[in-house]
Amino acid sequence: MKVLFVAGFGAIVRDMPTSLRFYRDAMGIPLVEKEDVATEALDGVKYFSLWPLADAAESCFGSPQWPASIPEPTSWLEFDVEDVASASAELQRRGYRLLISNRKEPWGQTVSRLLSPENILIGVTFTPWLRG
Numbered sequence: 001m002k003v004l005f006v007a008g009f010g011a012i013v014r015d016m017p018t019s020l021r022f023y024r025d026a027m028g029i030p031l032v033e034k035e036d037v038a039t040e041a042l043d044g045v046k047y048f049s050l051w052p053l054a055d056a057a058e059s060c061f062g063s064p065q066w067p068a069s070i071p072e073p074t075s076w077l078e079f080d081v082e083d084v085a086s087a088s089a090e091l092q093r094r095g096y097r098l099l100i101s102n103r104k105e106p107w108g109q110t111v112s113r114l115l116s117p118e119n120i121l122i123g124v125t126f127t128p129w130l131r132g
Helices: 016-026 053-061 084-093
Strands: 076-080 098-104 110-115 121-126
Touching: 053 098, 053 110, 084 098, 084 110, 084 121
Parallel strands: 076 121
Antiparallel strands: 098 110, 110 121
């Protein structure tokens, strides 16, 4: 088998109105409600990796242990945005708790992280080398 690209990714939701408030309203993804709720208006995945939970915890909390008080994510998804600081501020204004905010990583990426309603570890990022 030869995988050519990631054809799609999406959250499995239990509460559609809550998820729509996050992805459509807060994140600004142009989701269309037809027979499903989807969009083809976003460019594809530029990077795919298996990220160990200990590394995700280190990125968010500075420790390889994920805090017991916060649900463990089962996946990660990053959205590159025009301005990480303003996107982060908007998410906070809408009541979302950022795990880290507008942090420049040693590898050059600027990132804010939070959990989605489905416990997906969401990154709102500026990733210079993926911008072409």
